[in-house]
Amino acid sequence: MRITLDDVEYRYQVNTPFEHLALHDVNISMEQGTYTAIIGHTGSGKSTLLQHLNALLKPTKGRVFIGDRTIEAGRKEKALRPIRQKVGIVFQFPEHQLFDETVEKDICFGPMNFGVSENDAKQLARKAIAQVGLSEEILVKSPFDLSGGQMRRVAIAGVLAMEPEVLVLDEPTAGLDPRGRKEIMDMFYELHKREGISTILVTHSMEDAAKYADDIIIMHQGTVFKKGTPQEIFSDPEQLLELGLDVPDTVRFQLKLQKELGVRFDHPCLNIGDLAIEIDKAMKRGNR
Amino acid sequence: MLDKMIIGRYVPANSLLHRMDPRAKLLLVFLFVCVVFLANNFVSYGLLAVFTILLISVSKIPLRYLYNGLKPIFFLIVFTFLLHILFTKEGELLFEYGWFAIYKGGLIQGLFISIRFTLLILVTSLLTLTTTPISITDGMEELLGPLKKWKMPVHELALMMSIALRFIPTLMEETEKIMKAQTARGVDFSSGPIKERVKSIVPLLVPLFVSSFKRAEELATAMESRGYRGGEGRTKYRQLNWKTSDSLLMVSLGLLTVMLVLLRS
Numbered sequence: 001m002r003i004t005l006d007d008v009e010y011r012y013q014v015n016t017p018f019e020h021l022a023l024h025d026v027n028i029s030m031e032q033g034t035y036t037a038i039i040g041h042t043g044s045g046k047s048t049l050l051q052h053l054n055a056l057l058k059p060t061k062g063r064v065f066i067g068d069r070t071i072e073a074g075r076k077e078k079a080l081r082p083i084r085q086k087v088g089i090v091f092q093f094p095e096h097q098l099f100d101e102t103v104e105k106d107i108c109f110g111p112m113n114f115g116v117s118e119n120d121a122k123q124l125a126r127k128a129i130a131q132v133g134l135s136e137e138i139l140v141k142s143p144f145d146l147s148g149g150q151m152r153r154v155a156i157a158g159v160l161a162m163e164p165e166v167l168v169l170d171e172p173t174a175g176l177d178p179r180g181r182k183e184i185m186d187m188f189y190e191l192h193k194r195e196g197i198s199t200i201l202v203t204h205s206m207e208d209a210a211k212y213a214d215d216i217i218i219m220h221q222g223t224v225f226k227k228g229t230p231q232e233i234f235s236d237p238e239q240l241l242e243l244g245l246d247v248p249d250t251v252r253f254q255l256k257l258q259k260e261l262g263v264r265f266d267h268p269c270l271n272i273g274d275l276a277i278e279i280d281k282a283m284k285r286g287n288r
Numbered sequence: 289m290l291d292k293m294i295i296g297r298y299v300p301a302n303s304l305l306h307r308m309d310p311r312a313k314l315l316l317v318f319l320f321v322c323v324v325f326l327a328n329n330f331v332s333y334g335l336l337a338v339f340t341i342l343l344i345s346v347s348k349i350p351l352r353y354l355y356n357g358l359k360p361i362f363f364l365i366v367f368t369f370l371l372h373i374l375f376t377k378e379g380e381l382l383f384e385y386g387w388f389a390i391y392k393g394g395l396i397q398g399l400f401i402s403i404r405f406t407l408l409i410l411v412t413s414l415l416t417l418t419t420t421p422i423s424i425t426d427g428m429e430e431l432l433g434p435l436k437k438w439k440m441p442v443h444e445l446a447l448m449m450s451i452a453l454r455f456i457p458t459l460m461e462e463t464e465k466i467m468k469a470q471t472a473r474g475v476d477f478s479s480g481p482i483k484e485r486v487k488s489i490v491p492l493l494v495p496l497f498v499s500s501f502k503r504a505e506e507l508a509t510a511m512e513s514r515g516y517r518g519g520e521g522r523t524k525y526r527q528l529n530w531k532t533s534d535s536l537l538m539v540s541l542g543l544l545t546v547m548l549v550l551l552r553s
């Protein structure tokens with residue numbers, strides 16, 4: 001399913017002294033089956049943007065196309081539930097939304113809201129709990145007896161069990177330990193590859209964005225600052241550093257080589273293997 | 289969703305009303321609430337309305353914001369109005385249709401009560417809109433200070449109040465966040481059959497309770513680790529100072545009271 005934002009603007013608390021322009025002039029498109037990373041400082045409007053992807057927020061100007069539906073500023077929309085089923089959002093700190101007596105019931109909650117029968121939902125719960133790397137024994141426990149990391153995984157399983165076509169992730173690994181972080185990111189990537197789920201990831205980690213994403217969108221002060229493939233985005237690392245954003249270590253290393261030793265590269269390297277090859281090539285060219 | 293609520297909200301600005309001593313504003317609200325009950329005819333209600341409008345105009349709170357904030361309370365006002373029309377059978381009969389009858393007394397009573405209600409809400413909202421929770425608490429503590437002699441836990445009460453006020457916006461924010469998260473999981477909070485909607489409260493309330501308890505515990509730990517021991521011997525960083533304008537406000541309120549007493553019919 002393709003999601004397109006056309007000239008979207010969003011203001012919080014319109015007509016109050018707290019009115020706040022959170023998004024403006026946003027034009028982006030996320031194609032079926034792609035992996036998009038959204039990067040930007042805190043307060044740049046990433047979470048606000050995400051909530052437009054399943055019509056939790058309606059633009060105050062412009063249009064959002066979600067599959068064959070159109071969400072337009074100033075027009076009442078009915079029957080949004082099908083959109084919510086197709087576009088699953090894992091919010092920041094999703095463990096805060098757990099509420100049911102058992103992990104199983106909590107995971108079944110989403111699917112059953114969308115009309116799945118109890119038996120099928122239990123099936124989905126079992127599948128989802130395995131996907132997030134937890135054992136089935138946990139299903140009978142209370143979600144409030146789990147560790148922070150386990151709660152996070154259960155909450156993610158609750159969204160996966162809805163079997164969305166598009167998965168939207170708002171900093172899903174914030175506050176996790178490095179290992180848990182990698183496991184979860186790899187899990188999402190595998191799911192994306194295996195089942196063709198379109199994935200949209202908000203992250204602060206340039207490494208993750210460079211490693212997993214087909215497209216990167218850089219948000220700055222409520223609008224799109226730059227968008228493109230990782231190659232395009234990181235071809236001008238200084239621009240990103242000026243904004244106070246990070247670049248992958250490999251790109252930083254290239255920049256350093258270029259500045260201090262005058263080594264020239266044709267393209268940014270996003271992993272160590274590629275970097276080694278390129279350095280080797282540069283040395284052979286002997287342009288140092 | 290809950291953006292429009294103005295109860296307990298502070299709007300930063302630098303108006304005359306903002307700069308006033310919180311004690312003066314608290315006294316104003318308290319006395320106004322009493323004085324309102326003196327009014328019993330159109331002229332005195334008009335006078336109260338003018339006084340309220342003057343207060344609003346010096347507060348620099350945008351009218352549209354006040355209006356939007358009061359919208360959720362309108363139905364309560366309309367409801368009381370209708371109750372009076374239906375059940376007060378006094379004075380001239382104005383209109384009759386079967387069992388349904390409107391009497392002049394009921395109409396006037398209904399009007400007066402609605403005006404009173406609106407004015408009370410406006411004035412109390414003005415207090416919280418122009419005063420930070422912390423100054424309200426400081427003012428409260430000072431005003432109730434004398435009661436300490438009779439072993440009233442004034443400081444503790446003030447602290448409880450300031451914590452409650454402080455966390456209203458946080459709770460609202462949290463409510464909105466969890467509502468959004470559950471909406472994304474297919475809950476429909478705004479439409480559908482009543483039975484479904486009542487059921488949808490559980491996935492909202494449980495997380496709210498859990499996080500509130502957690503927050504209370506964290507706050508207690510933070511206070512204890514910073515050596516909080518209650519009000520005993522505690523000095524104040526923020527000093528209140530009573531200015532001429534505060535005295536003038538009290539005088540004007542006094543004048544209002546005198547006029548209301550004279551206007552009583």
Ligand SMILES: Nc1ncnc2c1ncn2[C@@H]1O[C@H](COP(=O)(O)OP(=O)(O)O)[C@@H](O)[C@H]1O
Pocket residue numbers: 012013020021022040041042043044045046047048049
């Ligand atoms: N409910 C809200 N009411 C008012 N302003 C908000 C609200 N939520 C977010 N904002 C503001 O909108 C801007 C963008 O916020 P957000 O989308 O959360 O940014 P990010 O996710 O990139 O950190 C911020 O300046 C934030 O303060």
Ligand SMILES: [Mg+2]
Pocket residue numbers: 043046047048092170
């Ligand atoms: Mg955010």
